[in-house]
Amino acid sequence: MKESNPIPLILAERTQFREPKRSRTLAKRTQIPQQLLGQGLANEVTPHVTASSSIVRSFGYSSLGIVTLVAIALFAHSFVPPKDVPAPPKNELCESDWTKCADNGEIVRSYKGWLDVRVACRIAAIEAAKYGTPTWPFVPFQGFSEGKTYVQSGLVVAMEPEAKFPNSGGAMIRSRVTCTYDLRTRRVVNVAVSEG
Secondary structure: OOOOOHHHHHHHHHHHHOOOHHHHHHHHHHOOOHHHHHOOOHHHHHHHHHHHHHHHHHHHHHHHHHHHHHHHHHHHHOOOOOOOOOOOOOOHHHHHOHHHOOOHHHHHHHOOOHHHHHHHHHHHHHHHOOOOOOEOOOOOOOEOOOOOHHHHHOEEEEEEEEEEEEOOOOOEEEEEEEEEEEOOOOEEEEEEEEEO
């Protein structure tokens, strides 16, 4: 006689009487009696429950989006200068004529020829380098002396404390470059490079 395996029969019996998981979960959430689930009325309730959970989920995502937009707006607003701080009056004559500037700071900020000063001083400092080409900050020669001496004498002193010049061993050494430029002749008078 052939023996039959009882395990497939037990599994078959269990799967026949087992309700689908979704129906049980739905019944627990909405408290629908088990008899109605068997009659197919659960299909009418299922889209409502699914729709409400998607509404909650979309509300959460939209709230997160609104919070993100507010954070971006606040971050961008921090870069806007305040309106109640008055800007210094602009001396339009200083832009083209350095003798019309009020002081050394106005020459550096407003005089269009200051770009020529920076370029000429940089070229003169590169030519003065003994062991190779120096490296410069993004905008070199922004340093200057306070006062009115530039306007009175026509000699400006442009300073760059962050230049790096190579030494005899090839190492880049932080150096201070001081450049004297004559605004009348438009030429570099002197360039001095010192360590530190």
